[in-house]
Amino acid sequence: MATTYKSLSATDVASTKTLLNESIPITGSITYGTYSEGNIKNYSHQIFQSVYDYPYLSSSANHIFDISFGYSVNSALSGASATHAAVTKKINIYNQFAQLLVGYDATGSILKFDQDGDLTGGTKHNDLYFMAFSRLLVKDEIKKGSFQLALGVSSSTGPFGTITTLYDAGAANEYRVNSPAGEYGLLYSNSAGTGTPVGLLYYQAGIAAFTASVFPTASFSGSFALSASLSGSTIQQLSDVLRQRIYNVQFNNTTELNSTIYFCRANHNEFNYSSNPTYLSSSKMVVKNTSTDAPVSYITTVGMYSADNELLAVAKLSEPLKKDPTNELTIRVRLDY
DSSP, rough: OOOOOOOOOOEEEEEEEEEEEEEEEEEHHHHHTTTTTTEEEEEOOOOOEEESSTTSSSOOOOOOEEEEEOOOSSSSGSSSSSSSHHHHHHHHHHHHHHHHHTOOOSSSSOOEESSSSOOOSSOOOOOEEEEOOHHHHHEEEEETOHHHEEEEOOOSSTTTEEEEEEOOTTTOOOOEEEETTTTEEEEETTTOOOOOOOEEEEEETEEEEEEEESOSSHHHHHHHGGOOOTTTTHEEEEEEHHTTTTEEEEEEEEEEEEEEEEEEEETTTSSSOOGGGGGTTTTTTTTTTSSTOOOOEEEHHHHHHHOOOOEEEEEEEEEEEETTOOOOOOEEOOOOO
16 A cells, blocks of 8 residues: 555546457358358348357357348338338338437427438438448447448349449448437448438447438349339348348458556655555665665556545556666556546
């Protein structure tokens, strides 16, 4: 336990923020084919589908993302002939994501996904695919301008005949902040960020929402069929269509590392003695050869204390630092959180 304390002033404390990025690649071989659907988890409620990086019954499996589909009550699809339960589920999914990502207007009504993100009017996204990435991949957020989603969109039986890639182009410098879930950018079907936006990417939430219009209007055939229509298919069937046509997903995640740095200063006349019991032997300093030698100590540990002298944190030095009246030391202690 320390017997000598030194208070830190405001000039001895600094705060910093560091953003750490990690590249996340997800290939289409994971989402379809490699594990014979063993890494795809479907549920009896059929309102979303989960994708794992390994057969999900294995303890080694990690959840990657969920897929779902929904449309608003204003969509032409909501009035199409289909079972009531299927329509209700899709409307509920749309409303659930809209509550989370878009919010409510002044009357308490749920706002709809806006094509250009200004929420003041204009064209709305009334039918959307949703990909919710796991926190394990996203960390604190998706790095702006790094997202790419490559999809096979041809009407042939093969899944990757024609590739369309969605980008959050230009989002590093231009993004929206009017979402209750944080910041988001617009998704485009080209890397230049031109033309009509086809979706939205919510960075802190880790959710991509994009219109089904990225696929051709004609129904797919073979094992990649879109079934009769977006309204006539179940969410599970529509999730299969999207998942089986993912060619590649890649983005950089972001971990925000906040740090407080304490500059612990030992002046020439401070901390030249030690409270360690081994510092004295028969009332003599063991580090002195003669009584006239200057006092000396070796600093190995820095303790951080509260205002009432309760030990809160301990920092260990990589090697002892010699301290005597002829030198001064500044030890930099960093707490990350």
